[in-house]
Amino acid sequence: VFQKVVGIIIGKTDVKSFPDRKNASVDRFTFGFTIKDSPDFFINVTAWGNDRYITGLTNSFSIGDCVTIENALISTKDPEKGDRFSPATPSHYRLLVTEAHSLVSLCADMDTTDRLLPLIHLPVKDSTDFYPLGDIVANGQKLDGSVINILAAVKLIGETKQFTTSDGRKGQRLEVKLFDDSVSSFPLVCWDREAIQLMQTLIPKETLLFIADAKISFDSFRSSMVATVNSRSIITVNPDTKEASLLFSYAKEVSESGALDQDETPEDVPVESITDVYTVRQLKQKAQENPEVFFGITFSFISKLDLDSSVSKVIRTRCSRCKFLVSVDMLSCTNQLCPGRDQVFSTTTGFDLLVDLSDHTGTLQACYLRSPVAEKTLGCTVKEFISLTDDERTAMKWRLLLERCKIYVKILPSTKIKTGVRGTILACSLAHPGEHKSHKLDTRTIF
Numbered sequence: 001v002f003q004k005v006v007g008i009i010i011g012k013t014d015v016k017s018f019p020d021r022k023n024a025s026v027d028r029f030t031f032g033f034t035i036k037d038s039p040d041f042f043i044n045v046t047a048w049g050n051d052r053y054i055t056g057l058t059n060s061f062s063i064g065d066c067v068t069i070e071n072a073l074i075s076t077k078d079p080e081k082g083d084r085f086s087p088a089t090p091s092h093y094r095l096l097v098t099e100a101h102s103l104v105s106l107c108a109d110m111d112t113t114d115r116l117l118p119l120i121h122l123p124v125k126d127s128t129d130f131y132p133l134g135d136i137v138a139n140g141q142k143l144d145g146s147v148i149n150i151l152a153a154v155k156l157i158g159e160t161k162q163f164t165t166s167d168g169r170k171g172q173r174l175e176v177k178l179f180d181d182s183v184s185s186f187p188l189v190c191w192d193r194e195a196i197q198l199m200q201t202l203i204p205k206e207t208l209l210f211i212a213d214a215k216i217s218f219d220s221f222r223s224s225m226v227a228t229v230n231s232r233s234i235i236t237v238n239p240d241t242k243e244a245s246l247l248f249s250y251a252k253e254v255s256e257s258g259a260l261d262q263d264e265t266p267e268d269v270p271v272e273s274i275t276d277v278y279t280v281r282q283l284k285q286k287a288q289e290n291p292e293v294f295f296g297i298t299f300s301f302i303s304k305l306d307l308d309s310s311v312s313k314v315i316r317t318r319c320s321r322c323k324f325l326v327s328v329d330m331l332s333c334t335n336q337l338c339p340g341r342d343q344v345f346s347t348t349t350g351f352d353l354l355v356d357l358s359d360h361t362g363t364l365q366a367c368y369l370r371s372p373v374a375e376k377t378l379g380c381t382v383k384e385f386i387s388l389t390d391d392e393r394t395a396m397k398w399r400l401l402l403e404r405c406k407i408y409v410k411i412l413p414s415t416k417i418k419t420g421v422r423g424t425i426l427a428c429s430l431a432h433p434g435e436h437k438s439h440k441l442d443t444r445t446i447f
Helices: 051-058 110-121 133-143 193-199 242-257 259-263 280-289 373-378 382-386 390-400
Strands: 002-012 016-019 027-038 041-049 066-076 093-098 103-106 147-157 161-164 170-179 186-190 208-219 224-229 234-237 294-304 315-319 347-359 362-370 404-413 421-430
Touching: 002 041, 002 110, 002 234, 027 051, 027 110, 041 051, 066 110, 110 234, 133 147, 133 186, 133 208, 133 224, 147 186, 147 242, 170 193, 186 193, 186 208, 193 234, 208 242, 280 294, 280 347, 280 362, 280 404, 280 421, 294 362, 315 382, 347 373, 347 382, 362 373, 373 390, 373 421
Parallel strands: 041 093, 186 224, 362 421
Antiparallel strands: 002 027, 002 066, 016 027, 027 041, 066 093, 066 103, 147 170, 147 208, 161 170, 170 186, 208 224, 208 234, 294 347, 294 404, 315 347, 347 362, 404 421
């Protein structure tokens, strides 16, 4: 019996049940978790008991919590039995927790918790021991069935799909899209409820993962390789390593450039086909309720328009193919994922503004107003704008600012900005008096 051990939870599996060997009419329940108490040492723990005990225990802590385990039984690992489905650990032993002998509780000592918390960001494998996504794709079916480590950034988190198997068991599936500096989108599939719950807390394009022991397989349906999280996998969120730091810098740059959105964002629809009218508050609420892109009209005021900022903040140059931000004097695109890297480099220069839209219900912040829509809205070309004096730019700003406009927008829910909504202006013109009355306006008051 091990009297007391304190550690941070770095992995956890779902609850499973088995018929009791001594009484087949009774089920025994179990789940496993992995705790770490120092940079190099971690150990697996298995809990056994009846439904009530195991359900209560698994609900009492999550990955990232610090726990104290008292009176755990110590047993030697058996690689031929249950331990082959558990994460690989440096210890020859595992701990066994039962209701009759043991107690598991959240750690109450703040000094101990503060010491343990940084360990959650240290991968359980060598930080250099991973496959870039490009190598997985290049190796293709040679890696089918392999178990490897992956370092990648989160691009997109899909919706959890619930299903029922032919024998009546309920299950769930979540697909996450990963990317790095070699591949723009790679699927990671999660079947375990614990892994899915962890993934759902992550912020796309701002989170890195080091996945120890992910299973790689060939998906014949989409004719590509897929990674899967399994009971042996340990996921380290935002790992504190040099390799992760370099990838994070790249992920931040490529995310801010908008290049990642090119293959995920639906095409714009013709402006004349957009008829639904929304207040600003209704746009925000619909975006919160619906994760899909939608289009609408809002009769609003432009309440923020920084035309008198430095020209570099109003007009920007992008790669013609991937829309990555570049300098005018560059000879090639710096985006590693640009589909035109082997072709003649070409750029486009245009307006690239963030504007706020306001009405009586609120403000929609940081909406994109880009060329060519910006030219029509401002009434001047990029070349003409560059030649304006500061006073002329300020005068142009005040001609539009706080004027009631009829604005066609594309709304995309986003985790990158605090409003949770990313808007793109598709067309903007001054509203005629009473014009909004001729459109179908949803007049429900939303508080």
